[in-house]
Amino acid sequence: MSFLKDALSIFKKSELLFLERYKESDEVYTFVFEKPKDLTWKAGQHGLFTITHKKIKDSIRxxxxxxxxxxxxxxxxxxxSDAPSEFKKAMLELEKGMKVSMSGPVGSFYLKDNSPTLLIAGGIGITPFRAMVKQLEAEGNGAEKQIQLLYMDSKKSYVYKDEFDEIANNMSIRVTYLDSRDDLHHEIDKFHTSFKNNGKYFIAGSKSMVDSITTHLKNNNISKGNIKKDTFRGY
Ligand SMILES: Cc1cc2nc3c(=O)[nH]c(=O)nc-3n(C[C@H](O)[C@H](O)[C@H](O)COP(=O)(O)OP(=O)(O)OC[C@H]3O[C@@H](n4cnc5c(N)ncnc54)[C@H](O)[C@@H]3O)c2cc1C
Structure with missing residues (x-):
């Protein structure tokens, strides 16, 4: 039933009122919207966002x-980046009080049980894990859940680092910052040695990153059912 609910929520459309934006790092921006009273989502899900304040080609992402x-x-x-798409140019033009529309929430990339879980982020693929970690903090049950976050960014530009460090200080969630694939594989293998096939693996990032980590997990005989992927197409 939850699969059906996840699928049907694509038909829900919300108007989001833009409040502010700020820079997280050189090329990364956060956009903040008022949360509509009748909208909720599961930490890790995504929405389909549409630019409505002007006409552009490809207005949905x-x-x-x-x-x-x-x-x-x-x-x-x-x-x-310095050469943004029409969509992202339009995002940068948003001023307080303007709106975008969101369909959803969509997807099944969220924590479902108390299994030991390894969250693996490549670059901007960190976004669903911020939501998950903040949710665990709010619920106060990170201690029961054995969650480890591996955050790989080859440029060492770790978005939300201050927030993660504060949460990791107060809860048992471990956050490891990495900048090479070899170190990432090594950390994955350590987790696998501890939890074998009882562990769950969530991977988010570019297609090449998600594919390569999935191959690594499969080569280590981790079953497909224990791997959840969020592939950020377009990077
Ligand atoms: C589930 C999901 C969650 C995402 N979450 C985030 C997020 O939190 N933050 C974030 O920055 N990005 C996220 N993305 C990626 C985002 O939707 C955009 O694709 C990305 O930001 C690039 O957009 P753009 O406008 O800069 O480039 P675009 O102009 O859209 O595309 C850049 C290049 O990628 C190609 N491309 C675009 N879409 C696809 C596709 N579906 N399949 C194959 N090639 C494609 C284009 O043809 C172009 O060559 C997410 C994507 C998915 C699927």
Whole structure:
């Protein structure tokens, strides 16, 4: 039933009132919206966002809701380079009081049980994990859940680092910052040695990163059913 609910929520459309944006790092921006009273989501899900204040080609993009449903606003965080797409140019033009529309929430990339879980982020793929970690903090049950976050970024530009460090200080969630694939594989193997096939693996990032980590997990005989993927197409 939850599968059906996840699938049907794509038909829900919400108007989001833009509040502010701020820079997380050189090329990464967070956009903050008022949270509509009748909208909720599961930490890790995404929405389909549409630009409505002007006409552009390709006006829809999927973005993870980077805030937890327990927070009092809705945030998305995206990478915007010096040559942004029309969509991202339009995002940068938003001023307080303007609106975008969101369909969803969508997807099944969220924590479902208390299994030991390894969250593996590549670059901007960190967004669903911010929502999950903030949700665990709000529920206060990170201690029961054996959650470890591996955050890989080859440029060592770790978005939300201050927030993660504060949460990791107060809860038993371990956050490890990495900048090489070899170190990432090594950490994955350590987790696998501890939990064998009782562990769950959540991977988010570019297609090449998600594919390569999935191959590594499968080569280590981790069953497909224990691997959840959120592939950020477009990077
Ligand atoms: C479930 C999900 C969650 C996401 N969450 C985030 C997030 O939190 N933050 C974030 O920054 N990005 C996220 N993305 C990626 C985001 O939707 C955009 O694709 C990305 O930001 C690039 O957008 P753009 O406008 O800069 O580039 P675009 O102009 O859209 O695309 C750049 C290049 O990628 C190609 N491309 C675009 N979409 C696809 C596709 N579906 N399949 C194959 N090629 C494609 C284009 O043809 C182009 O060559 C998410 C994607 C998915 C699917």
């Amino acid at each position: 999927p973005f993870t809701v980077a805030s937890a449903p327990t927070e009092n606003n809705l945030k998305i965080t995206m990478r915007i």
